[in-house]
Amino acid sequence: MPGVSVLAQIDSATGLDATLERTVDLVGVFFFAVSGGLLAVRKGFELVGVIALSLVTALGGGIIRDVVLGATPPTAFDDVLYLIVPLVAAAVVFVGHAIIEHRFRRPVMFFDAAGLGLFAATGAVKASAFEASAVGAVLIGVITATGGGIIRDVLANDQPHLFHPDSRLYAIPAALGATVIVVAWRNGFYSGGVAIGVAAAVFSLRLAALKFGWRAPTPR
Amino acid sequence: MPGVSVLAQIDSATGLDATLERTVDLVGVFFFAVSGGLLAVRKGFELVGVIALSLVTALGGGIIRDVVLGATPPTAFDDVLYLIVPLVAAAVVFVGHAIIEHRFRRPVMFFDAAGLGLFAATGAVKASAFEASAVGAVLIGVITATGGGIIRDVLANDQPHLFHPDSRLYAIPAALGATVIVVAWRNGFYSGGVAIGVAAAVFSLRLAALKFGWRAPTPR
Amino acid sequence: MPGVSVLAQIDSATGLDATLERTVDLVGVFFFAVSGGLLAVRKGFELVGVIALSLVTALGGGIIRDVVLGATPPTAFDDVLYLIVPLVAAAVVFVGHAIIEHRFRRPVMFFDAAGLGLFAATGAVKASAFEASAVGAVLIGVITATGGGIIRDVLANDQPHLFHPDSRLYAIPAALGATVIVVAWRNGFYSGGVAIGVAAAVFSLRLAALKFGWRAPTPR
Numbered sequence: 331m332p333g334v335s336v337l338a339q340i341d342s343a344t345g346l347d348a349t350l351e352r353t354v355d356l357v358g359v360f361f362f363a364v365s366g367g368l369l370a371v372r373k374g375f376e377l378v379g380v381i382a383l384s385l386v387t388a389l390g391g392g393i394i395r396d397v398v399l400g401a402t403p404p405t406a407f408d409d410v411l412y413l414i415v416p417l418v419a420a421a422v423v424f425v426g427h428a429i430i431e432h433r434f435r436r437p438v439m440f441f442d443a444a445g446l447g448l449f450a451a452t453g454a455v456k457a458s459a460f461e462a463s464a465v466g467a468v469l470i471g472v473i474t475a476t477g478g479g480i481i482r483d484v485l486a487n488d489q490p491h492l493f494h495p496d497s498r499l500y501a502i503p504a505a506l507g508a509t510v511i512v513v514a515w516r517n518g519f520y521s522g523g524v525a526i527g528v529a530a531a532v533f534s535l536r537l538a539a540l541k542f543g544w545r546a547p548t549p550r
Numbered sequence: 551m552p553g554v555s556v557l558a559q560i561d562s563a564t565g566l567d568a569t570l571e572r573t574v575d576l577v578g579v580f581f582f583a584v585s586g587g588l589l590a591v592r593k594g595f596e597l598v599g600v601i602a603l604s605l606v607t608a609l610g611g612g613i614i615r616d617v618v619l620g621a622t623p624p625t626a627f628d629d630v631l632y633l634i635v636p637l638v639a640a641a642v643v644f645v646g647h648a649i650i651e652h653r654f655r656r657p658v659m660f661f662d663a664a665g666l667g668l669f670a671a672t673g674a675v676k677a678s679a680f681e682a683s684a685v686g687a688v689l690i691g692v693i694t695a696t697g698g699g700i701i702r703d704v705l706a707n708d709q710p711h712l713f714h715p716d717s718r719l720y721a722i723p724a725a726l727g728a729t730v731i732v733v734a735w736r737n738g739f740y741s742g743g744v745a746i747g748v749a750a751a752v753f754s755l756r757l758a759a760l761k762f763g764w765r766a767p768t769p770r
Numbered sequence: 771m772p773g774v775s776v777l778a779q780i781d782s783a784t785g786l787d788a789t790l791e792r793t794v795d796l797v798g799v800f801f802f803a804v805s806g807g808l809l810a811v812r813k814g815f816e817l818v819g820v821i822a823l824s825l826v827t828a829l830g831g832g833i834i835r836d837v838v839l840g841a842t843p844p845t846a847f848d849d850v851l852y853l854i855v856p857l858v859a860a861a862v863v864f865v866g867h868a869i870i871e872h873r874f875r876r877p878v879m880f881f882d883a884a885g886l887g888l889f890a891a892t893g894a895v896k897a898s899a900f901e902a903s904a905v906g907a908v909l910i911g912v913i914t915a916t917g918g919g920i921i922r923d924v925l926a927n928d929q930p931h932l933f934h935p936d937s938r939l940y941a942i943p944a945a946l947g948a949t950v951i952v953v954a955w956r957n958g959f960y961s962g963g964v965a966i967g968v969a970a971a972v973f974s975l976r977l978a979a980l981k982f983g984w985r986a987p988t989p990r
Contacts, residue, residue: 379713493819599933
């Protein structure tokens, strides 16, 4: 972050430039919202359903994280952009879902993977800063990254996709990334660079799992 | 509220006479509980299912509101009438569901619409008083009014009714009403009378949607 | 608890030896986690699904209790054993589910009943200590004991088992036990012995319901 001279612009927990962190976070929010909106369209829901699934997918994980940590009101209700961005995504899906499904499938998966990495990293950092146990902070990282998608599937009356035996690795890269964050935090070598590296690694692992068909084992 | 001389009887947030507000709120709780209990009966649930769906429908939205705002314990666990009233409703449904379904369908819809308006208004007021963002306060108003019904449908293993393309306007009147509350609050002309007017308008809009078949648009 | 000389070892709310209470609590967590993992296996979920259902079943009720009471972060994220134990249970189920289903069905039901009694008692005590209303404390006891299983069923896309007309008494023994706790608490004769007696009574009532086929009534 060259050129940043005002200390207050560095988020004290994540060690990232606050504006950069928020921008990147909102990109993740946007694409998670798109995935929620698309499922609503596939289910035949009307406008309220499209908006609800967009909001829940984008914000559900972070709201659970903040409520569990006692950091109320959650960022989603405090910073208005966290609502504007998924509402815009819902509008885009409502109008353009056919184009998105047919021409932007790969970009949506790409950005969803980016959101997965970012949310796992920032969730684990925030949980560590709020003094969750080590394993608890890893779990909160995973919930931040995957909780919105699970609520999306529950509201659509599906089993959560990430539990299916034919799903590609999703929660496991998030768990590995969150573990690295927590280890770094507890051993004093955490920095904004570690967060960026972890988010990139989770992102890459998710894309590799999609490309090579990596799955978690199934019992028996 | 003529004749009210004790200042403490006026709720500082809503500007309503506290006894009146609680009474009206509990009427909404009762009828939301009836709608939950009736769904449980239709699903063939036993006593525990009837009680659970009554409680969840009546109190779920308000509990989410209070947990998200950090106003713990939620009113539902603090003020015992908020549990007694839906338990009575569950008992009434358990014994009299056949009569209610066949002879009181319209009154139930009527009072459900009243609950929708009241909960949207009081939810948006409480969120504003707890300094949620403007859009966040609107969303909390909508969640207060509709969240219990959504959890009811999830527990019954249905898709949320208000997302169906053949549902009549439900969340949208609540969102419009909550918006008026937030605009009034932020511009200094909020009062108990505004809350009553908004609740009445949401109620009327919902009844009109039922009567004239107004629906939200569906994608494509 | 003979030989306990350090006062701090007695939990000030439950009146139980803190180490004993935690040990017993973790036994309940283990067996609730087993029941969650087994349902995941039956549903054909992969590793992440088995872990998720184990965690949610074991910890869901307690997390709701703590979030509603404002006791954040919940015990589950604070005390690392509350995550280690259900993760071990998930591993045991992942490897040994066939043996557990065929040879340990009765022990699993037995220990699930023990967890039901313990969680109902400790949930009602904690809610009383946090000054929930009397009925609210009973409800929080029931939610602590049954909430994890309800979320388990929702994530598996089933209707909650305890609402089915052919389920044996489950929530009702928990409610009766929580009521005794609250009555004792409010009348000044609560003690650790009362908690143990209530947990044992709930446990026995649940086992009797299983043995003799006791069910809650169904409407009509």
